[in-house]
Amino acid sequence: MKPLSVTVVICAYTSERWGMLLDVIESVRNQTLTPDQVLVVIDHNQDLHEKLIEIVDDVTIVESTGLPGLSGARNTGVGLAESDIVAFLDDDAEAAPDWLERLVALYDDPDVLAVGGKVVPLWETGRPGYFGEELDWIVGCSHRGLPRVASEVRNVIGANMSFRLEVLRQVGGFNQALGRKGTLPLGCEETEICIRSTMGSPGARIVYEPAALVRHHVPAERGSVRYMLSRSWSEGISKAQVSHIVGQKRALGPERRYVRSTLPRAVFSGIRDWSRGANPQGLGRAGSVLAVLAFTSAGYLRGRRIAHGSTTQLAELELQGAPWRQVQ
Template sequence: MTRPSVSVVVVSRDRPDALTRCITGLSQVQYDPFEIVVVADPAGIEAVKKMACSDDVKVVAFDQANISAARNAGVVAAAGDVVAFIDDDAVPEPTWLHYLIAPFEQSDVAASGGFVIGRNGISFQWKARLINALGHSEPIEVAEDKATVLRAPTGYAVKTEGTNMAVRRDILVELGGFDPAYHFYLDETDLNMRLARAGHATAICPRAQVHHGFAASVRRRPDRAPSDLFDIGASWAVFARKFIVDTAQDAHWKDVQTSERKRLLSHMVTGRLEPRQVRYLMKRLRAGHAEGGVRPVGANQVTRHASDGFKRFPVVARHTHFELSTLRGAAAAREAAKVRVKNAQIVTLIILSRTAMYHHVQFNPAGFWEQKGGQFGKSLRNERIFQWARAKARKKKEMERVAIVRQV
């Protein structure tokens, strides 16, 4: 069976460095055929132009603070059978599309979603979830060694994450794409609800993994404290109008305010917010909700045919290499890793200190994975704090931990 062609849409605004890193990661994805569609502001477009692969990337100019409209612009440009989405502050594992797209071999699968790894590069931020009738997510258990195809129970929808999801292009056209009434937040949740109402199946693919960085934005500071809640309030108002019965909307809004205030107070306790900032943010939440109550709603029409032909990204078959280093030799090891990347290798550099420090993983902008931690420290957060191991044995353990998603 011929593999579906895939268009990977990346929306970027005010984060050119993160976008460059994301595209570097996408350039190592082992799937063919796929294309990269970047929907970006002027700074993002300039960043793409500076990359060696710039001629192989579709670029769509878009300079509005509306992620739904931006994604629709990406869908219009996308010529693949399936459209995948990843955020500009995320990086995929090399096998990402291999696992995310495999379920589409079943004709009844309309969408798929994978697991998302958080800022430490090891722990999962999001796994499998359902959305209930009030728009809140609930975790569910699925097999973690294979994809699970789900049809949500009545009143529920299967949750996919905007930074790690894929949808058949013809289904996106059928549903009208994303609803521009959601400038930010709940945009993919709205699509999930409409997919469920239309009776479509969604696959959850645990091994389709991306690392999500939670980069700073106009709505979120580098320490993850919110800087504005206007769009969150507006999006909840839109969601309620579309999916929550009138008699339950007031109680739902009270619950949202209580939840957001609790979140803000937790930031205040840790010193990330001051009391006056909490009051301001709650005021912005309420102002957004008022505007969301009168915004025009309804999914925007995306074109049945792409605006341009399929721009196949040149996939380089890469070998996987794991390298062990000490802190003292880390600088030289990083330089060697850069050379290996240029020689078509997927490189994981494991830098161990003679400590029990927790492990962290990040994707270096030069194109290699870097894992740092103590030789006796834990990587998975549910492990023992101290683990005796020789350096080579520790390297082998970490290789085995990630091989299924990084080994190609």
């Protein structure tokens, strides 16, 4: 059987991550499974594009031809890929040496449409005491409650994911109305495309393989209460957009289980640690969970109201006036 060919797509948009971007590219060079193609897509930043071309000559560097934003950049990579599998890395997510090998191994099953891996946070100034692992999705990482062994899931995590190329092209790529636009903390484009990929395909599976590891840099400001609440609000708005597209049942199944199971345990654990003196930050952890749940729910309800309009523009307006802006 002919080995599957693989393209790695790295999307970048800012020169502020220059050093990290070079580290990500180096981590792809050092893979135990050598990719057939490496594409670095620059999201509407000509200076970064020109600078990278001068320094790096062993990967293909292109400018995004899509709308500004992560989804447009990823679609540019999909359009240029010439392989069976396309794997995606963020410009601040460094891959472990066997990352690609472990992702591709799951595609021996023809029913597997996409495989994602574990994303571990690398905190720039250390994890804040009030920031429990249950909330690591806020910083684009795997959170407590996800499977510990390879398992079927609804969707993969954007910083560490792969798809069959034919699947991406069949569904028309990533929805450019969703996903992060520069520093605007929207998301859920990977959730939506995973749902669309499996709709109408009985037996098709999305798999999470925690052994396929990347380490994701988390700057200090993303550990702040302000960012925590802003990301929660925007996640609610993004989930409302996805619900409008694919329906509530498909869009919110895992979230309901997370709210019923993972979050109550996190609250009780935090209060218990605080009351026993085992961890003085326990009460803060519990409070953060409740605040995140409240802001995400509020964002979702607000997003439901605006879902029939121009989703991206309305979401930006909502973020400008969101209640977390008042948090100091």
